[in-house]
Amino acid sequence: MSASAAMPLVVVFGIITVLLVxxxxxxxxxxxxxxxxxxxxxxxxxxxxxxxxxxxVLSGFIHT
Structure with a gap:
């Protein structure tokens, strides 16, 4: 996974963590x-x- 693909996941998990806290x-x-x-x-x-x-998992969602 490249850094550009990992950044959205990091942001989503960060938002979820902040909301839970x-x-x-x-x-x-x-x-x-x-x-x-x-x-x-x-x-x-x-x-x-x-x-x-x-x-x-991500390739399964992206693959058409």
């Missing part, structure tokens, strides 16, 4: 932990597997 469903420290978990998961070898699954 504002609605008090997720506390601020929980949002930070979620972000850190995602960041550190991306640094592991499983990050490539997650990236492959996301690419596969």
């Amino acid at each position: 504002r609605s008090r469903d997720v506390k601020a420290w929980e949002a930070v932990l979620i972000g850190l978990f995602g960041f550190y998961t991306a640094l592991t070898p499983i990050g490539w597997a997650v990236l492959g699954v996301v690419n596969w």
Whole structure:
């Protein structure tokens, strides 16, 4: 996935996180932990597997 394709996903997930924090469903420290978990998961070898699954799902939606 290129950076230009990843940016909309980052924005959408960021908006969802902000809305959850504002609605008090997720506390601020929980949002930070979620972000850190995602960041550190991306640094592991499983990050490539997650990236492959996301690419596969997105290509299914884009493919006509």
